[in-house]
Amino acid sequence: MKVTVVGAGGNVGSTVALAIAERDYAKEVVMVDIEKEEGDKTFYPSKGRALDQWETAPILGFDTRLVGTVNYEDTKGSDVCVITAGVPRKPGMSRDDLLEINSNIVRTVTEELVKYSPDTIIVVVSNPLDVMTYVAHATSGFDSSRVMGMAGILDTARFRAFLAEELNVSPKDIQSLLMGGHGDTMVPLPRYTTVSGIPVTQLIDSDKLDAIVDRTKKGGGELVGLMGTSAWYAPGAAAAQMVEAIILDQNRIFPCAVQLNGEYGINDLFLGVPVKLGKGGIKEIIEVDLDDSETELLRASEKAVRSTLEDFKKLMDK
Numbered sequence: 061m062k063v064t065v066v067g068a069g070g071n072v073g074s075t076v077a078l079a080i081a082e083r084d085y086a087k088e089v090v091m092v093d094i095e096k097e098e099g100d101k102t103f104y105p106s107k108g109r110a111l112d113q114w115e116t117a118p119i120l121g122f123d124t125r126l127v128g129t130v131n132y133e134d135t136k137g138s139d140v141c142v143i144t145a146g147v148p149r150k151p152g153m154s155r156d157d158l159l160e161i162n163s164n165i166v167r168t169v170t171e172e173l174v175k176y177s178p179d180t181i182i183v184v185v186s187n188p189l190d191v192m193t194y195v196a197h198a199t200s201g202f203d204s205s206r207v208m209g210m211a212g213i214l215d216t217a218r219f220r221a222f223l224a225e226e227l228n229v230s231p232k233d234i235q236s237l238l239m240g241g242h243g244d245t246m247v248p249l250p251r252y253t254t255v256s257g258i259p260v261t262q263l264i265d266s267d268k269l270d271a272i273v274d275r276t277k278k279g280g281g282e283l284v285g286l287m288g289t290s291a292w293y294a295p296g297a298a299a300a301q302m303v304e305a306i307i308l309d310q311n312r313i314f315p316c317a318v319q320l321n322g323e324y325g326i327n328d329l330f331l332g333v334p335v336k337l338g339k340g341g342i343k344e345i346i347e348v349d350l351d352d353s354e355t356e357l358l359r360a361s362e363k364a365v366r367s368t369l370e371d372f373k374k375l376m377d378k
């Protein structure tokens with residue numbers, strides 16, 4: 061099994077690559093990035109990070125070969141391609157501020173990937189996530205079961221981590237669901253959140269739960285405020301979990317950004333919903349019951365993503 065990660069000279073991409081290699085189920089992880097000129101010097105971040113990470117193999121104990129490159133020919137025949145190429149936001153920016161620059165990058169990268177791996181499955185990470193997934197899908201011409209975005213696993217992981225801290229329980233025992241776009245309108249769903257099967261609403265008072273929901277929605281921004289750039293450990297781990305589910309045909313149920321064709325009453329939009337992920341990509345979109353207030357929140361999130369999509373379409377018309 062061969063996996064390609066584009067943008068792997070950067071933070072999220074290199075984290076995805078190492079997380080996959082450490083699990084040791086893939087033959088090869090190809091790490092692509094661009095060369096960088098500084099003064100009279102040229103640097104190759106993807107080659108450097110791949111070499112550094114490959115040198116952890118004897119210590120961490122894995123066989124997966126990590127290969128850094130600037131050449132898409134090396135990605136030929138990849139089973140899964142992860143796109144993390146793009147610019148991260150800085151303090152004061154929203155993810156949507158990256159629309160113009162990252163849509164150009166995601167389009168170019170997708171064109172190159174599909175040239176060499178026409179049967180691949182694409183997992184998009186670049187922001188603004190839902191619209192970048194739309195761009196990768198439109199560029200690839202692939203069936204929508206083979207193009208998806210990573211956000212929901214990260215956003216639920218944040219929700220689960222905050223709850224684990226508040227309740228003083230293992231984060232492993234917290235299961236949760238979250239829907240909508242990867243922005244401040246995302247919809248954490250306390251009604252679908254349990255601690256080893258016990259509804260979380262029975263374990264925490266509503267004020268504290270509301271505060272954790274709010275912190276989750278702003279979780280990406282909290283990290284940007286702390287680091288001056290956006291997060292990579294949890295995003296990298298989340299994207300690697302999607303790759304693993306696909307390659308090992310695990311039939312995992314995760315919230316992922318996928319194209320909706322009438323599900324939840326939404327059409328022609330990539331948005332986060334629960335799906336079954338395994339061999340071939342998205343095997344099923346799962347429709348859960350939402351009450352009136354949850355539906356209202358999902359509609360608001362749909363509206364926000366649609367507005368960014370409209371902005372993208374206007375850029376294309378220019």
Ligand SMILES: NC(=O)c1ccc[n+]([C@@H]2O[C@H](COP(=O)([O-])OP(=O)(O)OC[C@H]3O[C@@H](n4cnc5c(N)ncnc54)[C@H](O)[C@@H]3O)[C@@H](O)[C@H]2O)c1
Nearest residue numbers: 067069070071072093094145146147148185186187210295
């Ligand atoms: N979906 C999510 O939940 C999520 C989470 C974290 C980050 N992100 C997004 O992921 C992206 C990457 O974040 P990061 O922190 O790794 O940034 P980074 O700057 O550390 O890495 C990005 C890399 O992309 C590379 N790149 C730029 N243009 C390229 C091109 N045309 N071809 C190949 N590589 C190219 C850059 O050289 C850089 O090495 C950002 O857009 C960020 O907003 C999304």
Ligand SMILES: O=C(O)C[C@H](O)C(=O)O
Nearest residue numbers: 149155187280281290291
């Ligand atoms: O917040 C960001 O800009 C990066 C990412 O989407 C995140 O949620 O960490």
